[in-house]
Amino acid sequence: MWSLSALLLFLPIVYAAQAPTFVPPSGGPLIPSANLGSKSNTTLPKPTVVPGKQFDRFIQIWIENTDFNTANSSATFRNISSQGILLTSSYAVTHPSEPNYIAAVGGDFWGMHDDAAYHIPSNISTIVDLLEEKNISWASYQEGLPSDGYAGFNFSAPNYLNSSAPNYVYYVRKHNPLTIFDSVAKVPERAALQRSFNDFAADVNASALPQWVFVTPNMVNDAHDTTIDFTSQWLEFWFMPLLSDERFNDNRTLILLTFDETETYTVNNRIFSVLLGGAVPETLRGTEDSTYYTHYSSLSSVQANWGLGSLGRGDTNKTMANVYDFIASQVGYENANVAGDAIPLTNLTGIFPGALNPVAYIPFAAPDLNAVGAGGGAVFKGAGLNTNITVDSLPKPVNLTATNQTVPAAGTAAATSSSPAGSPSGSGSKSAGISLVESALGKAVAVSVAVAILGATAVLF
């Protein structure tokens, strides 16, 4: 039998072997590849720029499941924050992923506490309604999306990290927020603005990036299935070169790089978020801002910048929707001082009643029509909205699960897989030896021979 010290010496090698190695999905951030999703057959028209007060383009890039200190310990993330404003009191709104994504475009998560296939009814509005009222162009770019406007639950494609492994789920609907809203998914012109990373490359190359942009990297590049080191390498490959490309980042561009939520549920949900881009005043680059922000702040800040209307939900909540300070001070919006014990606990999940919570179900309410958001405009009323259904008029929450029912917005999780045809059989490139599987926590662990050895050592212990 091996001695304990011999085993401990062996362990670092075992752990090192577990980490998946970053492989660029394409030859560069603007070079097409089958790994990026559907082939681009057309670019968006060059947008007619609607000038904002502090920026003319807002790009948000969402990565996954990482605690503040973990990101802040990465040299790459430190480098990125040194180029912009590090938000040191930026919080997700709940757990897990999907409710955070929908909150950032719809101003609420309606009690959702899972990553299931919901379809939010057409009379519930999103930021898209507010942007389109002012003719502000927008698009969402999803790495691995198999066709523009794809409505499936996820999509698997040939594994480019390990060609001898089976197809891999790179695209997931739960990270593509607008497609969860019928007001986008059921309107063909809007649905088609869910675009792949090949479309992203084509649109940037054509200087046709819209004015409001949501970006979701695939499940390995966004750290969901991997590590902060893997994602750091992806950022160095994809993001950092784009920062010096004027077609992406010019002096009127504001970029938000953020995580959806923390990895740890037992701490409050503070995430690493950075504001950067040419629209960040030079004097503020490399500084920290300790104003309290949440995912609703990206809505309120965009509203403030373009003088938009509001959704009359979390985006107009004085506590939860502070406007990015350098914008607030310029547009004359007064932020709330939320610090210390006043910071709401947003690591809580499953306890909020709502139309997407089967154990505490209440119907969707109309927005608060009297709310005044940071943009000063009217609360948007979607087609088919019954404004009589106010929050106060709603019935008490009911437990649908107890009567074997689901919420009306629940859907089924139909997914598609690309055909494995053309997979490079017998290429002999097995050195990576990695395949990824979902763990109970939603992070994946790399399964390799090394893990099998670890299993054996556990038996020895």
Ligand SMILES: *[C@@H]1O[C@H](CO)[C@@H](O)[C@H](O)[C@H]1NC(C)=O
């Ligand atoms: C982030 O890390 C740097 C370098 O270690 C440190 O100086 C800084 O205080 C950290 N920021 C926060 C908000 O913890």
Ligand SMILES: *[C@@H]1O[C@H](CO)[C@@H](O)[C@H](O)[C@H]1NC(C)=O
């Ligand atoms: C950040 O990275 C860029 C390019 O990768 C490099 O040129 C720059 O010197 C780095 N900055 C810092 C502060 O490390």
Ligand SMILES: *[C@@H]1O[C@H](CO)[C@@H](O)[C@H](O)[C@H]1NC(C)=O
């Ligand atoms: C948006 O564009 C349409 C069509 O060109 C035009 O009729 C409308 O006045 C524009 N709205 C605003 C707010 O500019």
Ligand SMILES: *[C@@H]1O[C@H](CO)[C@@H](O)[C@H](O)[C@H]1NC(C)=O
């Ligand atoms: C682009 O491809 C999509 C399918 O992915 C198709 O529906 C659409 O008609 C094509 N558009 C053009 C301009 O070819």
Ligand SMILES: *[C@@H]1O[C@H](CO)[C@@H](O)[C@H](O)[C@H]1NC(C)=O
């Ligand atoms: C911003 O970029 C535009 C277009 O490249 C240029 O004309 C303008 O001088 C720049 N403004 C500043 C303040 O750098």
Ligand SMILES: *[C@@H]1O[C@H](CO)[C@@H](O)[C@H](O)[C@H]1NC(C)=O
């Ligand atoms: C949420 O975070 C707080 C503050 O760190 C902690 O005390 C609490 O236990 C956490 N709640 C849950 C459900 O983990």
Ligand SMILES: *[C@@H]1O[C@H](CO)[C@@H](O)[C@H](O)[C@H]1NC(C)=O
């Ligand atoms: C605003 O958010 C706070 C903190 O989550 C919450 O307590 C409050 O009820 C919200 N206000 C409204 C009007 O929903």
Ligand SMILES: *[C@@H]1O[C@H](CO)[C@@H](O)[C@H](O)[C@H]1NC(C)=O
């Ligand atoms: C939204 O539309 C549905 C279907 O017409 C309707 O049942 C529901 O009451 C509406 N909800 C609101 C808040 O308007």
Ligand SMILES: *[C@@H]1O[C@H](CO)[C@@H](O)[C@H](O)[C@H]1NC(C)=O
């Ligand atoms: C809303 O309430 C008003 C006044 O009670 C009523 O006349 C109207 O029909 C209601 N609208 C809907 C869509 O139920």
Ligand SMILES: *[C@@H]1O[C@H](CO)[C@@H](O)[C@H](O)[C@H]1NC(C)=O
């Ligand atoms: C709802 O009902 C289910 C099934 O009876 C039960 O397991 C669960 O604890 C209930 N939840 C709440 C919040 O009442």
Ligand SMILES: *[C@@H]1O[C@H](CO)[C@@H](O)[C@H](O)[C@H]1NC(C)=O
């Ligand atoms: C609950 O629903 C499931 C699936 O629809 C069904 O198989 C089961 O018989 C139902 N149970 C009761 C008690 O109605």
Ligand SMILES: *[C@@H]1O[C@H](CO)[C@@H](O)[C@H](O)[C@H]1NC(C)=O
């Ligand atoms: C993808 O979708 C299928 C079918 O709904 C589901 O069984 C599977 O768990 C999903 N995988 C991921 C990683 O989302």
